Amino acid sequence: MPTALITGATAGLGAAFARRLASDGFDLVLLARDAKRLDACARELHDRYGVRAEALPADLSTDEGIGRAEERLREGVDLLVNNAGFGNRGAFLDVPVEDELVMLRVHCEAVLRLTHAALPPMLERGRGGVVNVASVAAFATRGTYGASKAWVVSFSQAAAAEIAGRPGAGRVRVMALCPGFVHTEFHERAGMDMSGIPEFMWLGQDRVVDEGLRDLRRGVEVSVPSPQYKAIVGLSRFVPASLVGRFSRSGRRWD
Numbered sequence: 084m085p086t087a088l089i090t091g092a093t094a095g096l097g098a099a100f101a102r103r104l105a106s107d108g109f110d111l112v113l114l115a116r117d118a119k120r121l122d123a124c125a126r127e128l129h130d131r132y133g134v135r136a137e138a139l140p141a142d143l144s145t146d147e148g149i150g151r152a153e154e155r156l157r158e159g160v161d162l163l164v165n166n167a168g169f170g171n172r173g174a175f176l177d178v179p180v181e182d183e184l185v186m187l188r189v190h191c192e193a194v195l196r197l198t199h200a201a202l203p204p205m206l207e208r209g210r211g212g213v214v215n216v217a218s219v220a221a222f223a224t225r226g227t228y229g230a231s232k233a234w235v236v237s238f239s240q241a242a243a244a245e246i247a248g249r250p251g252a253g254r255v256r257v258m259a260l261c262p263g264f265v266h267t268e269f270h271e272r273a274g275m276d277m278s279g280i281p282e283f284m285w286l287g288q289d290r291v292v293d294e295g296l297r298d299l300r301r302g303v304e305v306s307v308p309s310p311q312y313k314a315i316v317g318l319s320r321f322v323p324a325s326l327v328g329r330f331s332r333s334g335r336r337w338d
């Protein structure tokens with residue numbers, strides 16, 4: 084059975100990845116901070132799909148938490164989904180700088196270190212994949228969040244290029260997944276009022292996962308699910324990033 088390690092696997096997109104991969108027959112390593120919730124998710128996935136589901140409680144904003152994930156990845160997995168992420172409650176200057184640094188740790192340092200730990204065993208076996216969940220916010224000026232996701236896109240492209248020339252890289256893929264708005268716990272946790280966002284801008288979790296995994300199989304390096312967001316990201320190349328950022332902020336308020 085192939086094995087997938089998913090970070091942020093207890094809610095939103097990570098939970099959708101877990102359900103989809105379990106139904107595809109993957110054994111799972113599920114990572115998040117809330118150990119009770121993790122255990123419940125692991126049990127439910129095991130009971131429903133008959134796969135092995137291992138709970139790995141870890142906080143990816145800590146050196147110890149990242150270290151635990153690295154250790155498990157060095158044993159070898161077939162797919163790593165670097166999905167854990169969050170938004171801070173407020174704009175750059177209104178948020179304690181420590182919280183912005185925690186975001187960089189989870190969105191950038193953890194993604195870097197987990198990818199670094201996962202790829203060597205994949206290259207040895209000549210197959211595997213890393214999906215780094217970024218965001219369409221990577222293509223606009225959207226504070227530290229957008230900047231961290233722009234890093235994820237750039238880093239994923241660089242990692243894909245870096246492994247391309249290596250022996251065994253033929254069937255090893257690295258991809259950045261850039262969803263638009265998805266109904267998850269994300270906005271509530273960040274205290275964002277999203278009532279101004281029109282319905283057509285919202286994507287279903289399962290759709291994002293389906294399109295992402297299909298793009299991974301096809302060897303796409305930057306996946307942007309849905310025609311509407313492909314168009315927005317395409318157009319953003321011709322419009323100043325600050326203008327795209329102003330537009331994308333217009334329907335969003337913090338409580």
Ligand SMILES: NC(=O)c1ccc[n+]([C@@H]2O[C@H](COP(=O)([O-])OP(=O)(O)OC[C@H]3O[C@@H](n4cnc5c(N)ncnc54)[C@H](OP(=O)(O)O)[C@@H]3O)[C@@H](O)[C@H]2O)c1
Pocket residue numbers: 090091092093094095096097114115116117118120141142143144166167168169189216217218219261262263264265266267268269270272
């Ligand atoms: N929702 C959207 O509109 C949207 C759009 C574009 C991109 N994204 C990206 O998609 C990814 C998933 O977000 P989501 O919307 O599914 O959010 P979500 O519903 O809030 O789920 C976040 C998950 O990450 C875990 N997590 C948070 N901080 C963590 C930490 N320090 N260490 C380990 N696990 C942690 C949470 O569990 P615990 O709290 O138990 O740790 C939870 O399982 C994020 O990277 C986000 O930036 C979301």
